[in-house]
Amino acid sequence: MKQLLTGNEAIARGAWEAGVSVVSGYPGTPSTEILENLSKFYKDDVFCEWAPNEKVGFEVAIGASSAGARAMTTMKHVGLNVAADPLMTFAYIGAIGGFVAVVADDPGMNSSQNEQDTREFAKFAKIPVIEPSDSAEALAFTKEAFEISENFGTPVILRSTTTLSHSRGCVEPGERVALNRTIRFEKDPPRHVPIPAWARPMHQRLLKRLAELQDAASSSPLNRIEWRDRRVGIITHGVTYHHVREVFPEASVLKLGWCYPWPDKLLREFAEGVDRVIIVEELEGLIEEHVKALGISCVGKTLEDEVLVPRLYEINVDVLLEVRRKLTETGLYPFEPIRLMTAEKENPNKKNIPALPPRPPVLCPGCPHRGIFYALGRFDVVVTGDIGCYTLGVAPPLNRIDTTTCMGAGVTMAHGMEKAGNDRRVVGIVGDSTFFHSGITGLLDIGYNKGKAITIVLDNRITAMTGHQDNPGTGKTIIGEETFAASVAEIGRAVGIKNIVEVNPFKLNETLAVLKKAIKSDEAWLIVSIAPCPLAYRQVASAPLTVSQDKCKKCKACLKLGCPGIEREGDEIRINQLLCNGCGLCSEVCAFGALGCVAK
Amino acid sequence: MNADSDKIKSGVETQSIVLVGVGGQGILLASEIIARTIMTSGYDVKMNEIHGMAQRGGSVVAQIRLGSEVASPLVPRGTAKVLVSLERIEAMRFVDFLAPDGLAVVSDQAIIPVTASVGSIPYPEVNEETLRSVFPNLIYVHALAQTEKIGNAKAVNTILLGALSTQFPFPVENWKNSIKTTVKPKFVDVNLKAFEIGRNLK
Structure with missing residues (x-):
């Protein structure tokens, strides 16, 4: 039966269907709900845990994989920095049971301190990175990631982004595979212990595996060419594919769901089939660098020394409409404007909007x-x-x-x-x-x-x-x-x-x-x-407080707490009865005893 | 789930709905009801919700897109057919989502941000007239007064859903079923009543 799942829910479902048996991770927006969903719906089949940090979670999954089980670890992009140590060497050692590290990037920094691009890490570690574009693919690609991992003995990064993780789409779920395997660690020190004498051959094997993966990526269904007008071919990846389809409906598209190791054969085939190659990728220009290194002429991050596809923030339809406009102006995109470009979009009455106070996230009422x-x-x-x-x-x-x-x-x-x-x-x-x-x-x-x-x-x-x-x-x-x-x-x-x-x-x-x-x-x-988080423990400290207007000297000392429950209109201080948690901190800072619990 | 829902209607161009408000107002629940109704009515649907820091009293946005085949889950500027705001001034903050001829459904509920209490920009005086000067096509909902009729202040989001529902050709039964499958059992009745109130608003 068709279900409406977020990308995170679909990844959880895909992992369960793939027969995963150990999942360890650390919370981090936008990745958190993957492990939450696994533990909520599949705890009878899957051991789930919050690890103290991402490095621990990553290593726990390595242990499970080394004993032959399918294992997964989940984290946000900056979490992979913490887990970089096991990542880099586990790439040498290689997986036995399928190993998938789900890493959720945050282009645009909705809830993060940077917007690093995890594809760089896959390249750094010499392992595959898989990028679904929507919920249906999130489920299917997660299953495929386990297959790739096990077939090639490699850890695999499944890269999500905020928009994929937190968007819902229609998904057709399947059943869980029966793996019926014995979980038994086979002693083999040269296989598992990278002391220098054994690490050297490991690195050789890693490079050989990389070449094999490169061939596999070219023929993988995760990468596909959609031939349309051959005058323009766009190479894109992940969620960005859907924005591309909306803004460049005329163009042929090479959709990369498995961009690294580079599917060179496919990249060449596509480039040969079109007059001009344009690369639309979010964040870093990795595909572009590689395509240029192959000797294929293309445009991507820049056009005539000016920004074309921004390296900053999230790509969306509006960003790409601007890209299309620039391409059209320079003659690189030979199609008539689409309706999205010509339709009136500006509200003519915007001038009537008064100045609005910003509404950033703040510490909750009752926050300790x-x-x-x-x-x-x-x-x-x-x-x-x-x-x-x-x-x-x-x-x-x-x-x-x-x-x-x-x-x-x-x-x-x-x-x-x-x-x-x-x-x-x-x-x-x-x-x-x-x-x-x-x-x-x-x-x-x-x-x-x-x-x-x-x-x-x-x-x-x-x-x-x-x-x-x-x-x-x-x-x-x-x-x-x-x-x-x-x-x-x-x-x-x-x-x-x-x-x-x-x-x-x-x-x-x-x-x-x-x-x-x-x-x-x-x-x-x-x-x-x-002091416990009142939101988490659903605790109400006391009945909402009120302000005694007789006693209030309008000194505004209580406003220095920045509590959303304390509102000022003009000079009058009020307590929002729906928001107040009754923590009483404001009554402690009021020198006049104006804030407190008043019997109504 | 009815059998039709597996067949996607063809030839329907992508349309967009945007819901805005403040963390904790039930935006995600409301948008889930909308998305489920769209799916069971035989359309492709994608919906984007913002999590994380936005929950801490910040602005929240949910974007919904429907059609025969929806590509991007994000709503392009100036294209939403309907903009629903659970808070009085938030529709104006997100005015750019709405198509110039689009419908704004705005609740009169005011939630004053901390920045207005401690900063230099006060919470503006906004009434139905102000909103109509920005959104000529407006349904202004006296939400709290309306919820008094049914005795549950939390059902504001479902009243607004009812108002929105008249703009789309989805069978009313599908709306009601989505409400039943999405809200907690003990709140189903009150939400169904709220939906009816919203559906009859002009």
Whole structure:
């Protein structure tokens, strides 16, 4: 029966149908729902887990594959940076059971700190990268990725992008294959242990495999030529294919669903069959570089030294309409304009729209992070931040994050800045899941190398930003089973931090006192701010608060919390009764007792 | 699922619908109901939803496309047949999606962003007249007043769905079935009532 599935749901379904038996990953938008769906619908057939980080998840899947099972790991693009170490060497060692790493890129940076192109990583590691263009292909290509992996003994990257992962389309699901295999690791050290003497022949085998994969890619159904008018041929990939079809309906198209290792035979056949080759690829110009290296003349990222297909952000129909216009102007696209180009699109009444206040994502009403950021605002310190909801603490009015680089850097950059002799105290901020992901080693560095930085772990008992996943600190596995709950404070003790305090961030004075003591001291501190995410645990702290207009002096102190529940219209401060979580932080910052629970 | 739904109607040019609002307003649920109705009515459909940071009180956009064969899941500028806004000013923020002759369905519900309370741009005075000056083809929904009739403030999204439903030739039964299969069982009745209210709005 036909179903309406997102790309992520379809990848999960495809993996299940392919007979996957172990999946380990770390949450990251836009990849998170793949593993969530597997654990929700297929937990009886598939062992699923949230790993502490992507490197761990990747290696867990390698272990399963090495014993002959089909295994998968899921992550967002920047997660592959963390897992790059096992990726590069596992490419040498090779898979036994089918191994697929699903990596979801985020062109346009909807929810990410960069827009790196994972195809570069496939080329770097010398392994195939598969790119579905819609939900139906997401299911089919995931199954095919396992076949390619097992047939050639190679790890395979299945690359998604935000638009594929989060778009729904019609899908015809199938059944799960019965693999009926014995899971047994066969001892064979030259096959599995890349000590230099064995790694050298491994690299030889890798290059040979690459050549074989290149032939296979040319004849694979994942790549196909659609002949239309032969005057123009467009080479494209992934979701971009669908935008191309809409904007260039006249052109012949080579649709790459398996772009690396390069299907040279197919690329040449296509180029010979058309008068002119245009390459439309999202992010980096990898196909273009290679096609040019083959000696095929083409245009892609630039035309007459100006940008043609942007290297920045996501490609969509509007971007390509501009590309078509430029191609038409220079005579490279000899067709009459399509209706999308000629139709009136501008609303003539736009001038009547008043100035609109922006609506960026913000910390939720009742968010425990707000208390810490507000308290930190009272001190002259540098705050090195990290990746999570709390990155939103950078925005006004809190303004209390000064740096963000990657997972774990909140802890380590604080240490580095302190060792450089920064003129003010440095406080590193990291969330609970991020602490388990890659904050522990940074804290160990502080403990080991006599650091003095202050580390604050914002422990809201969940991986919040990605939509509330369990982590090693929550005491629950991905399928909700009770398990050991790791303690941030105990880890801190174990890595040599002497001053460890737990605070409740809703108790402002207590929090301020602890911060004051830590900032005044000349030692390393670990402050664990513990309060659960109200969204994840569906907790309402108390009834919504109200403002006593008699007592309110319009000083606007409460607005400095940046709480969406506190609204100002003109001079009047109100509390939105639908949004307020009753956390009471505003009543702590009000010097006049104007905010509180009032009996109605 | 009826047997017809496996046969895709031919010759239908791609059309687009865009839903906008604020995280937590039920946009994704509403767009899923629309997409399911399109599928069961015998069209190809693609739908794009924005996740992640947008959930934290930020603007949310869902894009839906239907036809005989839908290519891109993203709506090109100035082409949407209908723009549905669950919040009073958000339709204006996303005006560029709507075709100049398209229909705007806008709820009067106002959600004031933090930036308006602490920043320099206040939440603007916007009423039906302001909206009509931007969107001549407008259905303005006094959503909260309407939901009082059925006693559930959360059903605003389904009222707007009802208003939108008149713009497309999908059988009303398909709409109702999609509501039944998408919302939680205990909210089915209230949502069906909300849908009827919306369908009768002018």
